[in-house]
Amino acid sequence: MDQSFYDMVFDLVRLIPKGRVTSYGAIARSIGAGGSARMVGYAMNHAHLAHPAIPAHRVVNSTGLLTGKFHFATPDLMQELLEQEGVLVKDDKVQNFKQHFWDPMDEL
Template identity: 55%
Template structure:
């Protein structure tokens, strides 16, 4: 059975609009776990399994670290898949880092309240 935290993380990630990104820490803070960024990362790392269980498509590629780095890229089908998915949403990535990160950052604290 899934934890409430896992379900809550997925619910937030499903609300990130195309062309926007957020961070592990921003999701954790929104959920009341100010030091839970790593736990959010673990949920994102399990998205393939969760997608199969729930028959949904979680846009895990829209969740990056606090500096806009694609730290989760190795958990995708290929190391370049995360960047490819972001680029299909017109998000520019150079050297595994999102460009103009501040302007496309989606903060659940302000967007979902």
């Protein structure tokens, strides 16, 4: 695959169904990054530059905490988007995270 790490991450994130969330580590392992979950977040750093728009708000850490909410246009935007899709967010944390969790391997 000539696709770079970014493209793989972006592609996978774009495949995340609405109302579902996933963790950086899950994505990293799905693409074969192993324990390089940090790279996933790094890619998300350029997510706002990628096209089409990437639902980065559906990507949270293992604890379901909205770590990168500050990287969005507005910190509240991430929570708003999640709630908009039916994901309840409280204290910057995804409620029923396990329930809303979407395993990339499930699609692959």
